[in-house]
Amino acid sequence: METDPNGSMGLLRRVRAGLDRLSPMAALAEQQRGAVLIDLRTETHRAEAPGIPGALVIDLTVLPWRLDPGFEFRIPEATRWDTRYVLFCRHGYASSLAAWNLRQMGLHHATDIDGGFEAWQQNGLPVTYGDFNVRA
Known part of the structure; x- marks a missing residue:
């Protein structure tokens, strides 16, 4: 990466x-302990690749509102501020920014997968085809 601070x-x-980013293996272990994995990949990227079993798909444009425990249109899983959310996108860029945004709004346990879905798949971790749990 470049060194320019801008x-x-x-x-x-x-x-x-400010994030405790997870390796794909650590993310899987956290999912097995109850963390909620959230797929932020675009519809186009999801059409080109499998997904992670058990992950929820939430569009970046509505992510903060769907995970806000106090918001009327939250997802059913968003009941506590201390829920561990592990986000991923294709390569891990957008997911880092999204996790930081969630932390700014009070979801202090949000983080992302280092390397995104590509790293997950390269590590040979479980994937699913066409079984996306999309939350609009």
């Missing part, structure tokens, strides 16, 4: 400094 990559470095 721009998208400078922002990403600052954001990631």
Whole structure:
């Protein structure tokens, strides 16, 4: 990555400094202990690749509102501020920013998968085809 503190990559470095990012294997272990995995990939990217079993699909444009325990249109799983949310996108860029945003609104246990779905798949972890749990 470049070292310029400005721009998208400078922002990403600052954001990631405050996250406890997970390896794909650690994310799987946390999911098995009750963490909620959230797929932020675009519909196009999901059409091109499998998904992670048990992950919820939530569009970035509505993510904060769907996970806010006090919001009328939250998902049923969003009942507590201390829920562990593990986000992933294709490569781990958008998911880092999204996890940081969730932490800013009080979901202090939100994080993401280092390397995103690509890293998950490269590590040979479980995938599912066409079984996406989309939450609009």
